[in-house]
Amino acid sequence: MSSSRRKTGEKKExxxxxxxxxxxxxxxxxxxxxxxxxxxxxxxxxLNRKLGGQPFCEIEPLDFFSLAGVTIENDLVQFPESTFYAxxxxxxxxxxxxPPSYEWYRFLNLVMDVAHDYCHVKELYTVGGMVxxxxxxxxxxxxxxxxxxxxxxxxxxxxxxxxxTFETPPGGRPTLNSFTLWNAKRRxxxxxxxxxxxxxxxxxxxxxxxxxxxxxxxxxxxELQLDFEELDEEIRRQDENIxxxxxxxxxxxxxxxxxxxxxxxxxxxxxxxxxxxxDFLRTTRD
Amino acid sequence: xxxxxxxxxxxxxxxxxxxxxxxxxxxxxxxxxxRSGLQAEEMGxxxxxxxxxxxxxxxxxxxxxxxxxPRNKFYYxxxxxxxxxxxxxxxxxxxxxxxxxxxxxxxxxxxxxxxxAEKFGxxxxxTSGAAVALTHHMVTPRVWAVATTKDLVNEARNYVNTVxxxxxxxxGNEGNITGLNGLLVGVAKKRGLEGxxxxxxxxxxxxxxxxxxxxxxxxxxxxxxxxxxxxxDFGALDNMAAQMESVIENVYNQFPQEIRERIEQRKLxxxxxxxxxxxxxxxxxxxxxxxxxxxxxxxxxxxx
Numbered sequence: 001m002s003s004s005r006r007k008t009g010e011k012k013e014x015x016x017x018x019x020x021x022x023x024x025x026x027x028x029x030x031x032x033x034x035x036x037x038x039x040x041x042x043x044x045x046x047l048n049r050k051l052g053g054q055p056f057c058e059i060e061p062l063d064f065f066s067l068a069g070v071t072i073e074n075d076l077v078q079f080p081e082s083t084f085y086a087x088x089x090x091x092x093x094x095x096x097x098x099p100p101s102y103e104w105y106r107f108l109n110l111v112m113d114v115a116h117d118y119c120h121v122k123e124l125y126t127v128g129g130m131v132x133x134x135x136x137x138x139x140x141x142x143x144x145x146x147x148x149x150x151x152x153x154x155x156x157x158x159x160x161x162x163x164x165t166f167e168t169p170p171g172g173r174p175t176l177n178s179f180t181l182w183n184a185k186r187r188x189x190x191x192x193x194x195x196x197x198x199x200x201x202x203x204x205x206x207x208x209x210x211x212x213x214x215x216x217x218x219x220x221x222x223e224l225q226l227d228f229e230e231l232d233e234e235i236r237r238q239d240e241n242i243x244x245x246x247x248x249x250x251x252x253x254x255x256x257x258x259x260x261x262x263x264x265x266x267x268x269x270x271x272x273x274x275x276x277x278x279d280f281l282r283t284t285r286d
Numbered sequence: 287x288x289x290x291x292x293x294x295x296x297x298x299x300x301x302x303x304x305x306x307x308x309x310x311x312x313x314x315x316x317x318x319x320x321r322s323g324l325q326a327e328e329m330g331x332x333x334x335x336x337x338x339x340x341x342x343x344x345x346x347x348x349x350x351x352x353x354x355x356p357r358n359k360f361y362y363x364x365x366x367x368x369x370x371x372x373x374x375x376x377x378x379x380x381x382x383x384x385x386x387x388x389x390x391x392x393x394x395x396x397x398x399x400x401x402x403a404e405k406f407g408x409x410x411x412x413t414s415g416a417a418v419a420l421t422h423h424m425v426t427p428r429v430w431a432v433a434t435t436k437d438l439v440n441e442a443r444n445y446v447n448t449v450x451x452x453x454x455x456x457x458g459n460e461g462n463i464t465g466l467n468g469l470l471v472g473v474a475k476k477r478g479l480e481g482x483x484x485x486x487x488x489x490x491x492x493x494x495x496x497x498x499x500x501x502x503x504x505x506x507x508x509x510x511x512x513x514x515x516x517x518x519d520f521g522a523l524d525n526m527a528a529q530m531e532s533v534i535e536n537v538y539n540q541f542p543q544e545i546r547e548r549i550e551q552r553k554l555x556x557x558x559x560x561x562x563x564x565x566x567x568x569x570x571x572x573x574x575x576x577x578x579x580x581x582x583x584x585x586x587x588x589x590x
Contacts, residue, residue, distance in 0.1 A: 149349055
């Protein structure tokens with residue numbers, strides 16, 4: 001017994017193709033623009049910039065976002081965007097989107113419709129940052145959760161931590177990335193969620209080191225031959241800025257020093273560190 | 287969006303009893319207690335993913351093992367004279383951040399439930415929910431009734447401990463029932479099915495407190511027991527009510543003295559039946575209770 005809610009024309013109405021690029025058996029990388037340290041946006045933007053990604057399909061926002069007005073960030077009007085980009089030379093599809101406010105399942109079905117029915121993707125990867133209590137100088141480890149034991153095996157030689165056992169705690173909700181992976185699994189698309197820890201004091205800023213960690217994995221796995229010069233320069237600049245800040249503020253130096261020594265900060269110290277790092281890095285960036 | 291039926295039993299003109307969560311979880315506790323007491327058998331479900339966000343992901347050794355969603359299940363029970371069907375929904379379909387379902391999703395869910403009911407020959411639907419009332423937590427909750435036809439309204443008049451909504455003091459002839467427990471009887475009416483909604487009273491000052499109010503569920507269950515001519519074991523519900531009593535007393539004792547005095551007066555008025563709870567009283571208590579909970583929400587110091 002089925003309802004007729006999913007109308008035949010729905011896909012056509014909600015997907016807007018700008019062009020019809022050809023792929024062989026591409027991979028898909030998905031990044032959401034609300035993420036710790038904007039990791040999803042930064043990684044997908046880097047891929048598009050370096051690989052000449054061109055938009056080819058959009059999901060119409062009407063059913064998935066509140067369109068009661070627009071949000072403004074730093075005087076810039078924001079509008080939900082859900083766009084597929086084609087990087088045909090590398091047989092890669094990039095999907096960069098705002099996380100839908102409503103109807104996750106229907107939204108993800110549309111993503112899978114494009115990925116599976118149009119692009120015939122062979123595997124997909126989502127990108128996500130997870131808030132961590134460590135220092136920015138600590139070595140980063142990329143984590144992965146996979147849709148099947150087969151892809152877990154296929155990802156054995158990429159330096160990912162792959163043995164996570166986890167259950168959403170009571171009162172919590174699964175992430176959009178988990179829901180995406182579950183949806184892909186139902187559609188028979190092998191995939192993985194790739195997570196990188198983001199130091200809590202960089203969550204509202206950039207974290208080029210985390211970006212590089214994800215990109216290195218994608219570069220290796222998808223044979224993208226990315227050039228990391230730009231990102232290395234950003235890492236160097238951020239390290240210098242934070243080092244300068246530590247020199248000029250003994251409290252900050254003390255707090256980061258504690259984190260480097262695996263000592264947990266008090267709530268007050270943590271809040272102070274977040275505030276000062278945000279203020280300082282925003283000033284230097286502006 | 288699919289209905290999955292595991293069994294297709296032949297049923298004798300079954301009535302359908304439906305419960306979703308709501309204020310005090312009165313409806314769902316009522317229906318689920320009856321369902322489990324009668325050991326009704328599972329017969330199917332509505333696939334949840336189009337209606338709900340997942341509630342849990344389970345990852346084992348790095349591999350996504352399973353994702354859980356709120357369950358929406360159908361059950362059946364054969365009785366001597368009349369069979370019963372149950373539908374228990376663990377959540378109301380989410381509607382753009384609102385607490386209760388409304389609009390398209392709610393309407394679709396209501397229709398899917400009734401599609402199954404009609405498929406098995408059901409002609410009567412009962413829902414259950416909360417009636418926010420100017421009552422006291424030490425007073426036995428009454429059951430408010432509304433129905434889809436005049437005949438049913440007249441029938442409901444004779445139910446034990448039941449008042450028609452229009453007969454509730456100070457309510458007048460109009461009212462509304464929020465969420466699916468209300469909408470379903472509306473959709474039943476549209477389809478020409480008989481529909482009755484039975485609502486257990488919960489004191490207005492507890493309607494914002496996020497815990498169950500089993501005392502009201504028991505009142506509604508007593509009505510169901512009489513309607514269906516079945517005896518119900520209230521043991522588990524009584525235990526739950528006893529546990530909640532102390533929780534409620536705890537919350538109640540944190541109300542400012544002035545509010546408690548007014549509420550205690552209300553109890554006396556209900557008990558002697560001569561006094562009348564005035565509109566002014568209702569508004570005064572509402573205003574001060576809202577203020578109390580807002581302070582609680584802001585984490586301000588309690589004034590009691």
